[in-house]
């Protein structure tokens with residue numbers, strides 16, 4: 170918009186002046202309600218509550234590991250927030266998850282040859298230490314069960330560094346990034362589908378190694394397991410997946426910053442082993458093994474017209490405040506609900522909002538919603554957590570449930586807090602036309618691109634996998650991938666207020682248009698079992 174300022178443009182839209190301007194037909198909502206869109210833009214741009222809502226969640230409540238006390242506290246807050254906004258049918262929907270785990274305090278330091286506090290984080294769901302433990306470190310790289318024999322009888326009383334540290338990373342990618350048109354154009358490629366039935370089984374086998382390693386350490390009388398962070402620059406994460414009762418790690422486990430890990434390895438190699446002190450105060454809670462998704466609605470006027478939906482995962486990891494992953498998406502959903510509720514008009518279709526949990530452990534909350542509302546797949550019920558996640562995609566057939574035909578559009582947000590630049594058609598090329606029409610009023614806000622590629626790793630994925638119209642927006646990466654994702658840097662500081670306002674306005678606008686549109690997004694066919702993509706593949710037995 171080179172000749173009209175954004176503010177002036179909003180006023181023109183509000184006055185209905187541009188809606189009929191012949192040279193700019195794409196700028197008005199073609200079959201939605203342009204007056205409502207203008208009101209959403211006005212409220213969201215001039216009286217945004219996104220950042221104050223974000224501060225209440227991230228600064229005051231903090232990280233939200235699924236099924237922790239902090240998660241439950243945050244959910245009570247979120248339900249209040251929806252109700253205050255005038256959103257209806259606010260309720261939790263429980264699903265089977267696993268143990269609660271609450272981290273009360275911890276400290277990790279080197280105490281010999283000198284005192285040095287270390288940058289470390291307990292691995293989520295680790296057992297606590299009995300008070301403060303102290304011991305010499307040993308570097309004992311073990312990546313497979315056959316490596317255990319070499320360390321038998323050598324680990325008692327030791328703090329075990331379980332890998333070699335490798336070299337310091339030479340970063341080539343930018344730390345902070347906004348997408349150029351050329352970068353966005355690169356996303357506009359159809360992603361060829363891959364069906365590799367063996368890959369899921371391999372994923373499950375590799376993941377269970379951590380539990381076996383901790384059990385070996387326990388049997389050997391080791392004090393603790395130390396793993397190296399997967400990023401340098403003092404970034405730590407603390408992801409852990411041993412949250413099923415009876416499957417928790419045998420010894421306390423921490424993740425150590427690369428710089429601190431390398432120093433310990435150098436000291437151990439060149440002189441007497443350095444000594445480390447670890448104290449972790451954490452509590453398991455087996456009293457409620459179910460977690461909740463939160464659902465809220467703005468009821469529609471036509472019960473036969475189906476519903477549209479927006480969602481984001483509310484859970485986070487533990488090292489930061491869960492601000493960009495995925496407080497940003499959660500706040501955008503909460504703010505979008507406020508912007509629509511504020512209109513005080515009933516949409517044609519019901520607009521449903523979801524704050525998922527268990528996403529970080531394998532999209533467990535959104536999958537539970539699918540199983541409860543949309544469709545089932547025959548997964549072995551004995552598989553839990555990540556194992557069940559890996560198996561779900563390859564379980565056939567898909568059996569639709571009652572709401573399968575009623576869900577007309579789902580918009581997910583989980584790629585940090587960067588502003589929206591357009592939308593992925595997720596390989597459903599036929600959906601592009603209507604998505605583009607709905608997006609048109611927001612071109613002036615910088616969201617004007619449609620790209621063909623698929624996005625993965627979050628809560629729309631399993632909806633896509635069963636053929637439902639579930640989409641994510643293209644977002645500027647900012648510093649999400651380089652440093653913030655899952656790390657101790659995931660704080661409110663890394664959210665941009667202007668980006669958050671923009672995202673909430675577009676989320677609300679797209680929902681409003683989808684809810685009122687005369688047209689419906691074209692659906693993919695109900696997927697049936699594909700043939701293996703590579704029929705000649707022979708798996709390397711060493712893998």
Ligand SMILES: [Zn+2]
Nearest residue numbers: 482494495583
């Ligand atoms: Zn996420």
